Amino acid sequence: MTSVESNQIREPKYYIVKRHLLELIGPLPPGSVIPTERDLASAMATSRTTVRQALGDLVGEGRLVRRQGAGTFIAEPKVSWPLYLAGFTEQAAANGFAATTQLISAARVRATDEVAARLDLADGRLAVRIERLRLADGSPIAVETSYLSASRFPGLARLIRSHDSLYALLRERFNVVPARAAELISTLPASPREAALLGTDTGAPMLVLGRHSRDATGAPLEWVTSWYRGDRVTFVADLPAAPTEFA
Numbered sequence: 001m002t003s004v005e006s007n008q009i010r011e012p013k014y015y016i017v018k019r020h021l022l023e024l025i026g027p028l029p030p031g032s033v034i035p036t037e038r039d040l041a042s043a044m045a046t047s048r049t050t051v052r053q054a055l056g057d058l059v060g061e062g063r064l065v066r067r068q069g070a071g072t073f074i075a076e077p078k079v080s081w082p083l084y085l086a087g088f089t090e091q092a093a094a095n096g097f098a099a100t101t102q103l104i105s106a107a108r109v110r111a112t113d114e115v116a117a118r119l120d121l122a123d124g125r126l127a128v129r130i131e132r133l134r135l136a137d138g139s140p141i142a143v144e145t146s147y148l149s150a151s152r153f154p155g156l157a158r159l160i161r162s163h164d165s166l167y168a169l170l171r172e173r174f175n176v177v178p179a180r181a182a183e184l185i186s187t188l189p190a191s192p193r194e195a196a197l198l199g200t201d202t203g204a205p206m207l208v209l210g211r212h213s214r215d216a217t218g219a220p221l222e223w224v225t226s227w228y229r230g231d232r233v234t235f236v237a238d239l240p241a242a243p244t245e246f247a
Contacts, residue, residue: 017044018054025063025074032074034064060205062231078234079136085181085213087167088134088144097136101164104131104143104197106157108150115147118212118223126150128157130166133197134226140198141233146224170221178221181213185235194227205230 017040025034034040037055041048055072058064065075081091092099111119111127119127127147134142146166148156153174163169170176186208195202207228213221228235 013046014050014053014057017046017050018057020044021054021058022063025058028074030074030076033071034073036071060231065231066201075231079141079232081228081233081235083183083235083237085178087165088142089165090167092136098138099164100135100138102133102135103161104133106130106160108157111147115223119147119149119220121149128153130157130160139232140229142226142228143194143197144224144226146222148222149220166222176215176221178213179216181211183212184210186210187230188227190227198227198229200229200231207233207235209235 021034021040025032028034035043037048037051040051040055044051055064059066059072062075062078064072066072079097089099089101107129108126109129111121111125115121115127116123116125121127128150130144130146130148132144132146133140134144150156153170156169159169159173160166167178188206188208189203190198190200190206192202194206195204207230209226209228211222211224211226213224215221
C-alpha cells in the first residue's frame with residue numbers, strides 16, 4: 001500500500017468515538033459511572049448506535065463493565081495471570097490472590113474419543129470428570145473441566161470434594177505430580193452456561209485454555225479446559241530466547 005492510499009483510509013466513526021471515550025475514562029478510578037449513551041451521543045454530536053458500538057468494544061476489552069439497571073462503570077484492572085505448570089490455587093497464591101473453589105460436579109464418566117486419546121485410555125474406559133468454578137479474591141475468574149483416568153486414581157471423584165487443590169491431592173494421595181504440559185489458547189464467546197457461572201454476558205469474549213499435562217515418566221496425567229473471562233484476565237508468558245541455531 002502506498003502512502004497516498006494509506007492517507008486516504010478513514011477511521012470508522014465508532015473508532016473515533018472510542019478514542020474520545022478512552023480519553024474521558026482514562027483519569028477516572030475504577031467504579032466510576034460514565035454518562036449514558038444519550039448524553040454521550042449528544043456531547044459528541046453522533047448517533048447512539050455509534051456510541052453503543054464504541055462502548056461495546058470497551059466492555060469487551062475489559063475497560064468498562066455494564067450492570068443491569070445501574071449503568072456502565074469503569075472496570076477494575078485486569079488480573080495478570082502468568083502461565084506456568086501449577087494449579088489454580090498455587091498460581092493465585094503466587095500472585096497475591098486468595099483462591100477459592102466451588103465444586104460444580106465430580107463423577108466417573110465414560111470417556112469421549114478425545115478424552116480417551118488424551119489420557120491413553122482403552123476403548124470404553126472410564127474417566128473422572130471434575131468441574132469447578134475458580135475465584136480469586138472472591139471474584140469468579142474461570143470455569144475448569146478436568147479429566148483424569150478413573151482406574152489410575154480410584155476414589156478421586158469423592159476425594160476432590162474435600163480438597164481445593166487437585167494437584168496437591170494428586171501429590172499427597174497418589175504421589176503423582178505434573179512434570180510438563182502443552183497448552184493451547186483460543187478465544188470463544190461465552191455460552192449461556194459459562195456466562196451464568198462467571199457473571200458475564202452470553203457471547204462475551206472468553207480466553208479458553210486447554211492443558212494436557214504428563215507426569216515424570218511421560219504418562220498422560222490430566223486434560224483440562226479452562227474458560228477465563230476475557231475482560232478480567234490477561235495471560236502472561238515468560239519466553240526464553242530461542243536456541244542460537246534457530247535465532
